Amino acid sequence: MTASCGPRRAPRRRPFSSWSHFVGNLLVTLALWLPASTDACDKIPRYASMKAKGNPVPPVSAGFAVEYECRLGYRLIVPLVRPTTTVCQPDGTWAPPLREACTRKSCPQLAEPLNGRIEGTFQFGAQANYSCNVGYHLVGTPVLRCELAGDGNNVAWSGDPPQCEKILCQPPQQIENGTFSNSHKDTFEYNEVVTYSCKPSGGPDEYSLVGKSKLICSGPNKWSSDPPECKVVRCDYPSLRDGELVSGFRKKYYYKAEVEFKCNQGYSLEGSGKIVCEANSTWVPEIPRCVKGVKSSVSSSPGRPTPDETLVILLNYAFIGLFLYVP
Template structure:
């Protein structure tokens, strides 16, 4: 005989506790919270300082950037400003920083002997050197304050100002210059050239500047002159004549002046000069018959006696007309005064009573 089994029952269900509900809610909230992200995309940059360790952006909130001076800069003393800043959750940095470093300086080089220096000694600046007149600068005229390891130093040695001297100027053929025995000439010292006797019928002419000046190191103010015979042909103009600069020989820089005969007009310059290539400059003029002279080239002729007499007559007539007008106006004025007096007397007689007239 088998025992009978009763109907199967489900296991009893657990009651849903409040603790389980709170735990599930917390898990859900945690899952919903955003994952931590980088808050600051850039690290602040400054001219005189940089962050220690060279951190790379972006950085998360709470990151601290500590700053130090860049090469060529030093801390400002006394240091009263913060040297670090912190990345905030909103992407800003606090506290905001200001420059805490200043540029280093190179030692002042001082003025060179016979010169001066201008500029700044700070890192990145430069000094400019100048020499007094009569002295030449030897070396670099500009020095820069640059990095030298962890310190700053000048880019080179300072220049010097040396006295300007010239070697003797060139010797010239058929000529000589003063103080030719000297080996050196000082700044602004002058030498004078002259020509030697030619030994012939025509003398040497000095063509060019007779004086040269020492204007720079081994530099003279111009090229040396020449000593040579410069003789121009006898100047003559058809239908014209010489009026100044007469001579039998015409050498360098000789000047003559022409005038045309009566009935001819001068074309060109009346004055010409014998120049270095033994030619007359400008070209000799010409005298053309019955032509009109070039304006401004011929001297103005003095006024003749008839022209002067005509001018005097015109002036006298003009003065006579002025005097006549003055006399006429004066007479007219006196006549008006007389007529006015007579009219006034007549008016007085008419206005008086018979008794007054008898009296």
């Protein structure tokens, strides 16, 4: 007896195994793709003298290389021994780490001015300060800056160098009723002095020189002060009722005449004891007065005993000391 079997059925595929295979392949693909596309460096290194070529925008992936060039106003250090290219690493660092490979450009060497000097350096961004020797003044700009020129690839000074010229003064102003020394000269040198004086008045009262008699050439066409005046300055006779002059006796009192007063016995002085005849023909301060009565020469202040009170206090202490003394 022969047994017969029907056709064999193919084993039934489970949907789960197909899905697992797909997911596994996807994970492998992602694992291979992620390291190449993940942004490893979120910042581009910055340097004072260098800038990145092409202006790359972070973040960048591992393996991304950045090449640097000098900024405007800078040049490569010669001989060049430092790298200028760095690469982003998977851990977010850059290798090799770079150091500044550029240095500032220099402007042309400046010569010191005749009768002057320069302070400063000649590199890009620096400045040169000019000054002159005593007796000379600067003509031109006192400060020059080393700055970018043209298209920015070169550097140059911001202007022309100044010069130091000798300080000279034109003759000072002539004054009415007066003159000054060396008035025939056309120019006066630095620190040269002229002296003013008044001419004879031809009248009963002589002219007084009001102001500074000596002027100094202190700068280019600059005198140390305004010129003085020559005019009649005469003050009235300084009479003091119930008092008298102590010093300054004369018939006429002209500019800057000084007198001193004192009061008669039994009177005290109210005001200043010394007065001066000033430019407007008045006494300064005004003439004092003599007031009847003698002011006390001792002035007591609040809380401070007078001499009489002090004597009483001392006697009291002496009495107490004798009373307490036991031989």
